[in-house]
Amino acid sequence: MSAATTRSRTPDRLCVEAVDLARASAEEAAAPGVVGAHLAAVSEGDRVVTHFFECKDPAYRGWRWAVTVTRASRAKNVTLDETVLLPGDDALLAPEWVPWSERLRPGDMGPGDLLPTDAEDLRLEQGWSGEDAPPPNSVVSSEMAELVEAEDADVTDRAIVPVRGSITSVAEELGMRRARVLSRYGLHSAADRWDESFGAKTAMAQAAPASCVSCGFLVAIGGSLGQAFGICANEFGPADGHLVSLSYGCGGHSEAAVMPKPPRPAPPVLDSMATDEFLLRPAPDSGSVPAADEEILADLGHS
Numbered sequence: 556m557s558a559a560t561t562r563s564r565t566p567d568r569l570c571v572e573a574v575d576l577a578r579a580s581a582e583e584a585a586a587p588g589v590v591g592a593h594l595a596a597v598s599e600g601d602r603v604v605t606h607f608f609e610c611k612d613p614a615y616r617g618w619r620w621a622v623t624v625t626r627a628s629r630a631k632n633v634t635l636d637e638t639v640l641l642p643g644d645d646a647l648l649a650p651e652w653v654p655w656s657e658r659l660r661p662g663d664m665g666p667g668d669l670l671p672t673d674a675e676d677l678r679l680e681q682g683w684s685g686e687d688a689p690p691p692n693s694v695v696s697s698e699m700a701e702l703v704e705a706e707d708a709d710v711t712d713r714a715i716v717p718v719r720g721s722i723t724s725v726a727e728e729l730g731m732r733r734a735r736v737l738s739r740y741g742l743h744s745a746a747d748r749w750d751e752s753f754g755a756k757t758a759m760a761q762a763a764p765a766s767c768v769s770c771g772f773l774v775a776i777g778g779s780l781g782q783a784f785g786i787c788a789n790e791f792g793p794a795d796g797h798l799v800s801l802s803y804g805c806g807g808h809s810e811a812a813v814m815p816k817p818p819r820p821a822p823p824v825l826d827s828m829a830t831d832e833f834l835l836r837p838a839p840d841s842g843s844v845p846a847a848d849e850e851i852l853a854d855l856g857h858s
Contacts, residue, residue, distance in 0.1 A: 570604035570624050571596045573633040577606035577622035584638045586612070590620055602626050603636070610640065617646035678741030682733040742779065749784060753794050755802035763804025764811040771809035773799075 574593055581590045591609025599605050608620040623636040642648055656673070664670060672679070737745070754760065767773050772789035775781060776798075783801055787794040792807040 566596060566598040566604050567602045567626065569626055569631065569633055570602060573604075573624050574606060576633060576635065577624055578608060580622050580635050580638045581608050581620040585610075585620065585640075594619060599623060602628070615640065615646070617643045619643050678738060678744060679735040680738040680741075682736045746780065746783065749798050750800050753787075753797055753799040753803045755800060757803065759793060759805050760803045763806060763808065765808045766802050766804045767799050767808075768801040769808075769810065770804070772807070773801075 574596075578590060578593070589610060589612050591611045594607040594609055597605050597607070603623065603625045605621050605623045608622070610618040610620055612618070618640055619642075620638070621641045622638045624633050625636050626633045659670070750756075755766075760766070767785060767787070770789075772787060772792065774786040774788050776785055780798075784798050785801060787797055787799045789795055789805075789807045789809075792805050794803065794805065
């Protein structure tokens, strides 16, 4: 073990006493009135001491001015090493920098914004390029090429309008004649994301009377995703216009609560074939007392 490593880490006395030199260096680097009281002196090594001063700048709350001084062996003159502004334990620090591609969240894009896609994006893969041999992971597989060859169809890769029956025309019909298409990873990540929002594990689906696979408001979609997802067309449902899992469900299921038809009132009974007579005066013989003779009524003084 060398003698340098066995020396004591006790702060050098001359370096510790060089507070004025350290303060003058800090005030030269900082604005006037920014350097505050002396906080501490820490030994950094043999004849190397760092002096810490309070920073009064409101923008750097909790920071400290650090001035390192040193002296040569057997020398009495203390010299300046460096002056820096360092954060303290309770310093206000900026958050760790994160690339924009990792900071982006769904819904951040607005009108006119452009979102570049990485050339090596795992969510995408090369589409049908027009070559005779399709990519190994392409939907246009070798089985499709054998089928076209068995039907004596023309295979072309330079025609602007693909010949009917060619692999290029089949790829265009399947929507695979784009520069890049979704990879299996892109499909699975999208399916997991959609299932998390409108899937069987959501609280709405757990309380639903039935799943979307038997709902009349479900609009079927094509492709491989059509085996697990569809589009909700119930304007009163929580997922109207969204892609929902077939195992999702809500209270707006078309067969959950069929409302009974209201009872039809009986038709009114009207008799317009005859008239009813209403007498203004009762008939003389309609009462319980027999009618008296008019001569007797005249004798009694009745008119």
